Amino acid sequence: MSENIVEISNLTKQYGKQKALDGVSFSIKEGSIVGLIGPNGAGKTTIMKIMGGLAFPTSGELKMYGATDEKGLNHARSRMSFMIETPYAKEKLSAKENLEKQRLQKGIPDKKRIEEVLKTVNLENTGKKVVKNFSLGMRQRLGLANALLGKPEFMVLDEPINGLDPEGIVEIRDLFRKLNKEENITLVISSHILSELSLLCTDYVFINHGRIKGTFTEQELKAACSEYIQINTDNNEKASSLLIEKCKIEKFDVIKDSGIRIYEKMDEIRDISKMLYENGVIPVEIAKNAVSLEDYYMKMVSEV
Amino acid sequence: MLNIVKSVNYGLRKDTGVIISLVAMLGFPFFIIALISNMDAEGLKSVTVSFLVGSQLLGMVYGFSYLGIIIISCKAMGMDGSDKTINYEIMSGHRRFKVFAGRVISGIVWGVILVLIIDSLPVLVFCLANGWGKETEPFDVIIRMLLCFFPMLRLCAFHMMIASLLGSAGKGIAAGLGVFTALDIIESIMADNFNMQTDNMFGFINILSLLIPQNSREFIVDGKPVTIFDTSIDSHMVLLTIGVSLLLTVLYLTVAFIVFKKKDRH
Structure with missing residues (x-):
């Protein structure tokens, strides 16, 4: 060692x-x-x-x-x-x-x-x-x-x-x-x-x-620069509350002007989309992406 | 420390300013003597060591070497400050004391010992060619020349201190010349307005005091007038020259080292 x-x-x-x-x-x-x-x-x-x-x-x-x-x-x-x-x-x-x-x-x-x-x-x-x-x-x-x-x-x-x-x-x-x-x-x-x-x-x-x-x-x-689900809706604030309440999702970030990034339940993208729609939130964009090192770096160094 | 000395010596050997200074110091006395003797062979034959002393030429030669000492001392201590060479020596694991002391040793070897040797060459050359002459006592003159080591050492240490504090050879040389000029003016004012001789107090022209005889007497030898110069040395002169120079050398280098040791380097 x-x-x-x-x-x-x-x-x-x-x-x-x-x-x-x-x-x-x-x-x-x-x-x-x-x-x-x-x-x-x-x-x-x-x-x-x-x-x-x-x-x-x-x-x-x-x-x-x-x-x-x-x-x-x-x-x-x-x-x-x-x-x-x-x-x-x-x-x-x-x-x-x-x-x-x-x-x-x-x-x-x-x-x-x-x-x-x-x-x-x-x-x-x-x-x-x-x-x-x-x-x-x-x-x-x-x-x-x-x-x-x-x-x-x-x-x-x-x-x-x-x-x-x-x-x-x-x-x-x-x-x-x-x-x-x-x-x-x-x-x-x-x-x-x-x-x-x-x-x-x-x-x-x-x-x-x-x-x-x-x-x-x-x-x-x-592992940290891992995949995430990128969601953009017509009401991201309501979407955030629904994610916690309905899907028990806690690991997510709301990025200003970009939407929401979800870091767990990567295989449940369809269920998440369906839940949002059923609760009156229209998903405008939903896709699987990965965090680049640059993105992770920006996140790390911007934290106080 | 020896590695630092070798590295600094290498840098000094490669420095144009140092080489020009040494060549100028080497050539200057012979150039002046050639001018005075009008390039005449008979004139040159009359140039003995006593002539060099009595005509104040020897003092002029040593005095001219001030500039060379300033340049070389500042280069030895400061030329590696501005381009991070000193930083790399510290990062190589050398203690700051060794980095500093190595430069001091190189500065003294090049800026004092080598300069002394160069300044002594006219004496050697004309002694071999034309003899010593009757007008001065050889032992006294040689002792005085050797005593010049101490004020040169003090001058070298002062300029190494300035270059170290300013972190650059160029700034050290400029500041050193500025100080030299200012002190020269002060000494003139003290002498002209207050009738005070401050040569030894400030020390920079202590060398001139050592090499320019203050007293002389005329004697008639074989029917011809001969001026005999008083080159005798007293213990007071020796102690003052050595003591003050060593004390101030230690002071200057200590101040420089204290700052060098503690300072963050950029």
Whole structure:
């Protein structure tokens, strides 16, 4: 059974009067790919910065690889790599020179590792071109190369596919899968491209306004993003009351301008329709749909 | 920490501003001497070390290196602040103390020791070519040159502090030059209006005080007038130079580190 390599307990980060994180708790299992999902300003980057040692929590505890003290956390970080916000790059140096500087500070003895990672991210032919002249996608790839340089056991990546073309996104997704499957590298990825995360992640953490909205495994999220019956009637308010009274249906949402979504009794669509009609409510629309990850995300992050 | 030093050294080697500063410091003294001697071979033959001291050229050479020290110190401490290199070092597991101290070491090696060596080259070259000269005492002059290490160290530490607090080499250089200019003006005002010599108080031109002889006397040697410069050193000068410089170096670096250690990085 995989052990937790990161445990975050009641983490709070306050900037003046504003709470960037408010009692955040979750854990990350070894070998998992965790999607950290939330809108801009939700607290995703703050969590990553605290994990990376760039920011200090106001209160709460961060445990990584069993360590909570500064020395232990620094040792844990030597086993990890981070790519937070804009990828690292010295503008006037080439890709190779940038990675050479990183190789020196990380104490990596093998110079050939630079060529290896550049090849992995498809930047091996940039030659002496300086980073100043790189596209956003190339800079992103360089940031990934830097993250791979030290052969980390755990990677924390903030929007790693930002700026990549569709081909690049597929390449990097396959790379992450390969790293996770073949080398058991644990990954934490934040992204707004939820469709990509759903193809990759084994676990999800939803965050908004500095608070955790929910944590799910892949299976749990699939179940949550399940089918529903979409009904629109000429009197949705009366329809809602009838659903509770007549059909004993409690798991439903009334969506403004969209109608009613029913999450149970999926096989009784005909009976529901008949009941409504018999009670003077005309169903205008009735169909079976599925909750997309985007819809579920919007629901999760909009909850107070 | 050694890895940080290696990485910073690599960056400094690749930095155009640093290379230009070093080349300028290397070329400046020889350029000035060539100008003074009108590029004349006979003129150049008369340039001894004593001539460099007595004509205040040596002081000028060391004084010119102020700019180089400012640039290199700020680059060593600040050039990795604005592009997140320092962030990646912290995220690689290096303690903040090592990240800071590694930069201080690089700054001192490049901005003080290397500069001292470069500044000493004219002395070496002209000593080998034309000899020391009778006008100054070699031991005294060499001690004074070595003592320059301490005010240079203080200057380097001050600018590393500014670059660290501002988080950028460019801002550090601009602020450093601004402070230097302001202090120069204050010193002139104090001297002109209040008849107060504040060189040692502010310390930036402590180097000039060390290398420009304050006293001289004329003697007749072999029927020719010879000016002998008083380059003697007293213990008060030595203690003040070393003590004040070390104290302020420690103060500047401590202030910079306290802020660096506690500050959230963006």
